[in-house]
Amino acid sequence: MRSTRDRRIAFVMILPSLFLLAIFVYGFIFATFQNSLTDWGEDRRAGSAMAAARQSGFVGIDNYRNLMTDALEFDFRTSMVNTFFYTIFFVGGCLFVGFVLAALLDMRIRFEGLFRTIFLFPMALSLVVTGTIWRWLYQPVGLNSLPERLFGLEPYSFNWINSRKRVLPFDWNDVPLYLTYIGLFILSILVFNYLIKRRWGAMGWALVIAGVLGFLQGVDFWTTTVWPQTLELDLRAFTPDAPPPGPEADMKGFQVALTGIIIAAVWQMAGYTMAMFLAGMRGVPDELREAARVDGCTELGVYWRVVLPQLRPVALSAMIILGHISLKSFDLIFAMSGKDNFQTLVPGIIVYSAFDNDRFARASAVAVVMLVLVCTVIIPYLWTQLRERRD
Template sequence: MRWFRNKDTLYGFLVLLPSLVLLGVFVYGFILQTFWTSLTDWGRDPTQALSANPRINFVGFENYRELFTGFVDARFRQDLVNTFFFTLFFILGCLGLGLSLAIALDRGPRGEGFFRTVFLFPMSLSFIVTGTIWRWMLQPEGGVNQLPTLVGLPKGEFAWLTSREQIWRFSWNDLPFFTGLVVGLVLLLIAAAAFRAGEGKRGWVASVSAGLLLLWSFTFGRTLKPLPYDELHGFNLAFIGIILAAVWQMSGYTMALYLAGLRGIPEELREAARVDGATEWQLYRHVILPMLAPITLSAMIILGHISLKIFDLVFAMAGADNAPTDVPALLMYLTTFRANQIAKGAAIGMVLLLMVALVIVPYLYRQLKSEVRR
């Protein structure tokens, strides 16, 4: 083979071969096995779930249909809603707090090294340790709720981790409409950015796609109903405590990214903007923040995939059986290893994999494409 005539190429391939084999078997092989399991009825019969030779039948995408439209799987659909709100507030909190801390440290205050270490320290902890600490702080009968008593005020009554109150409720039947609407608006933003960057072809493709999607949403999105009844879901207030703990741990990571980006901006560029009459707000809005856009995108991707597969923090803070604070990864654990519904647990795992892939794969494609252009 001509490809192996080069000894360096052959040696490099042989060095990588064990890693490729292990990766193929223990990553992609198990992913395929999980996908196949999700297409069966393994675990539907409790007497067969853990037997040595269970009778397993192929049922196609029946498990997926039940997850999104079945009557008994409303908890999974609420978990998806929980993940959406958790991801939204987790990313916004980490980006906002991390950027604020980075701007403060970029001004060179006294004790900068000490404060930088303090802000980064939570990131060195595991989510289990963070969850244990914050669970003690947010317990309903103590912790934060006891702080008002220090100044003579009544004790707080907010159930940080056990509240069942929901806000921003909507029907699951409205999901097709809202999905099309949100994706259409995102495509419009992409089109605007493409036109601004001089990429007319890409801008027109995004504009036409957005128009068609928005047209579909307003014409057919309202009539497409996954369920024969209204099933209300919303943001559980019990997630506030978990979001606070997650932001506390990961905001130091975004602070480090933003601080490196701020230190990389030439001082001459800032001075030039000031000479042109730009205020500090205009300097950050028109010069510094646009230059930090790649860092913001990278941080959003990393934080997004962490939030989608979050498990240990929720398990440590609220336990496995607290439905208001449930997430898909936790439900996958309960479904697979407690209820012994192996196939349905595998289906939840594949949904999680798809959600993470939708975040990671476009970013990796864009990064590889930019490296090829260089």
């Protein structure tokens, strides 16, 4: 039997690590959250904002409210929209390329090791190195001139990382509306699903949530659009120059300048996705594939009907890992377009800029938003991963 004394030693040996993490992770998160509720003494500060003498006042959720609505804080909203598009295209690109590569490598080919090495090596590089290299490729003499060199075609003039163009425009004020639409869409799929499976209880809940969402949107529409418009009819008679009702438009969209960064990021991480998929595919028993072939499945059919459904958990893991990486992105964007480039701004860069512009309270609020976003994908993930292992 192991003695109590040894158990005590074991506990003591792990204590320093626990202590360090308690301070460096949880203590500092708490400090950041606390800072985000203050003004960091910006109004009455003495000297540098990092000076110990500063007096910061409690301002509640003002920082967060400003981030979401203040006209001067539009750059934060741009950074959120950029992160959104970046995440979608980066994760989608990695999953697609990673799956294709894994499927090809899984077909009992020769030189598998060599190909795997080639597809995975970008993972070993620093994001800074990747950024430096791709920035060179995006110079006018780089990729744009390749079709000309290879096939004698006209050179492209695509602006990979400097474009000022914005596509898919939308107004930030409509975001709640879009979120409602997306929510209702997902709920309707769920309801349909439950209907088929005859799970009435779950269906009822989904319908209730959909009803609440729809009601809230209706109230919002009434108070922000219908009501002011009827009021305005009266107002217009007296003040013809009155501004249009509702908040000022805050136009956002997909910044084309992100394209180059997304491609570089996919180049770096597609191999990692491939490795995850490949590990998953090797886990699918050969008998299962054989059985499908015997039943007359084509090679493609085997993938579509047998392998793909088995890969769902792997794909989900990959989505979560890649998604949380893109939410945190900083290095690559810093190296490729610098810290002052508004077109490719992300929250990680805003936090960095606090050290230039002394706006630490606002940066803390941005950091908390980042943390919350990462938590919404990571906590359920950790939960299921650890539960699975215990079973």
